[in-house]
Amino acid sequence: MVFLGARVSCEVGGHPQGVPRDQHTHWGTNMNITKVTLRPVAMNKVVAIASIVIDDCFVVHDLRVVNGDKGLFVAMPSRKLPNGEFRDICHPISTDARNDIQDAVLQQFADDGGVDAFMAAAAAGEPHVEQIAEA
Numbered sequence: 001m002v003f004l005g006a007r008v009s010c011e012v013g014g015h016p017q018g019v020p021r022d023q024h025t026h027w028g029t030n031m032n033i034t035k036v037t038l039r040p041v042a043m044n045k046v047v048a049i050a051s052i053v054i055d056d057c058f059v060v061h062d063l064r065v066v067n068g069d070k071g072l073f074v075a076m077p078s079r080k081l082p083n084g085e086f087r088d089i090c091h092p093i094s095t096d097a098r099n100d101i102q103d104a105v106l107q108q109f110a111d112d113g114g115v116d117a118f119m120a121a122a123a124a125g126e127p128h129v130e131q132i133a134e135a
Contacts, residue, residue, distance in 0.1 A: 033104035
């Protein structure tokens with residue numbers, strides 16, 4: 001397997017796939033959330049819909065900011081299967097990557113006013129709030 005200058009963060013047994021330990025110095029997530037866009041919504045416990053841009057080159061839409069019983073969290077985009085179950089369309093592989101995404105989205109959510117501001121915006125029918133969060 002040949003890697004042509006690509007940053008590798010997939011790990012198998014503690015090593016990025018196909019890359020010997022002595023050829024890699026970074027062990028963990030190697031991505032930057034370079035943009036977070038938030039849109040207020042009023043759907044049960046969902047208070048915002050987010051889109052993120054990773055490394056200025058890949059976008060993930062329809063993450064949900066959920067005001068759950070234990071506080072705010074970010075749910076990955078999902079679709080409903082014919083049997084009624086939901087399955088993530090995409091999701092982070094590692095806990096570190098999940099934490100990086102959640103931290104970036106929730107930080108921007110807080111910077112934009114938090115739960116009260118988004119609930120008020122959703123009730124007023126405001127289209128969206130857009131901010132750039134550079135990591």
